[in-house]
Amino acid sequence: MRKVECANQKKNAAACTCTYLSCERHGICCACIAYHRASDQLPGCLFPPEAEKTYDRSVRNFVRAMTGKT
Numbered sequence: 832m833r834k835v836e837c838a839n840q841k842k843n844a845a846a847c848t849c850t851y852l853s854c855e856r857h858g859i860c861c862a863c864i865a866y867h868r869a870s871d872q873l874p875g876c877l878f879p880p881e882a883e884k885t886y887d888r889s890v891r892n893f894v895r896a897m898t899g900k901t
């Protein structure tokens with residue numbers, strides 16, 4: 832991945848609920864969204880905590896977490 836600079840990275844990272852802290856996109860929201868969108872996924876910050884920590888970023892896991900339906 833090309834190194835992306837973001838003036839707001841520290842501020843974004845401090846507020847981000849994604850627990851994969853070693854990710855090079857952490858706090859660089861545009862890169863995070865683009866990365867997951869390219870795989871039909873959602874960024875970790877959208878998931879409730881129990882679902883987020885599975886690191887399954889699929890739309891299916893998001894719907895399951897938010898509705899209880901698969």
Ligand code: SF4
Nearest residue numbers: 849851854857863875
């Ligand atoms: S949601 Fe994915 S790309 Fe974004 S910071 Fe977490 S692990 Fe990295």
